[in-house]
Amino acid sequence: MRVLAVVAHPDDETLGCGGTLARLADEGNEVTALLALRRCDPRGVANWSALVECFERACALLGARAAVHDAPLDETLAETHPHELHDRVAPWVARADLVLTHWPGDVNQVHRGVARAVEIATRPFRRRVNVSLFEIPSSTDQTFGVAGAHAFLPNEFVLLGTDHVRRKCEAMALYSTEHAPGRTAADVERRLRVRGAEVGAEFAEAFAVARRFV
Template sequence: MTDLKHFGKTLVIAPHPDDEVLGCGGTIARLADAGQAVIAAIMTKGQEPAYSRAFVEQVAGEAVTAHKILGTTELRHLDLPAAALDTLPAAQINAHFSDLICEIQPDTLFVPFIGDIHLDHQLSFLGALVAARPRSLTAPKRIYAYETLSETNWFSPGITPAFVPNVFIDISATLDRKLEAFSAFQSQVKAFPDERSLIAIESLARVRGASVFRGAAEAFMLVREIG
């Protein structure tokens, strides 16, 4: 198992709190264990009246706890409107991503998958890719799209983009931390057979791992890599 040090500074884009844990929590923990800088950026925040202030504060606190468990170097909140990114001009969304990526200058970038059913996920993918265009030597050297349970698999196979992973990262040693981190999101954990149950999350990791003869893995689609 490689130490992932070649990933360098890593930025993980999360449309909402918990997406990054579902998609690459085990990888975040592995990078942290390798001494790599990992910054997680949560793009949106619930706005009243759709989300109560108490609920928003609860979720923000849960995210802090989850990232302490994973060992994330830094957690950022951009506070764009949750479930309403489509109400903002594209130029405004892209500017937030451009400022973020320009400031951090990550070597590796993780983004949600363009085929996710949630518009916030789709727009986060597009905004991140616009910001990460290889127009300078500081552009991210590698970009991966991750899968999110109950988002990536809920669109229409054969009609909308399909998640067909071609990169697998072994999380056998960090799966327990991923599950513990998601457990911190008490507002989001559901009972099985809901997909956002601990059983479902572990099951997906085991299936992804078994497909490459590992105990557990997270799967990604490589968007671009610059050698």
């Protein structure tokens, strides 16, 4: 199976689906993480080269190929120019059997833009690609969620072994400039335990199924 994670920022591949990428890679699947945007905030600009290096190292640790678009779109355009972002991700999506990407109700507008671009690229009348949506701490869980609007409601859980958890935590530890409450390696492990407990397992990552073809 060809698996593609389409992410907004370096570290989203680890926070959102790092354990799943590690498991799928271990099972013999072809796993790729695509970064098609360039950060424009002051910290992101100052650390961009280091962040790309961390992205590549994290992907290698998880068993995934790191793909950085050769003409990345400025992240400020992600939500307002979805078709430009679509044009960057569509060729990669067309080769995938399973796409993992952001929950479209995230507080972060760049995450929403990526989700929209993937939604456009996976319209079923054009191509049938399975799509699952992941959560990002400090973004997915920060919405108002009034009456369930925009709330992340997982209906797919990927069970993880201790080695998958270790590699996800080690990958997150690489991103020293991105650590914040809820986003440290220790926080990552706690969240995996919580999601695992929801389904009677030790560790799990949670997803919402967006498209599934049988």
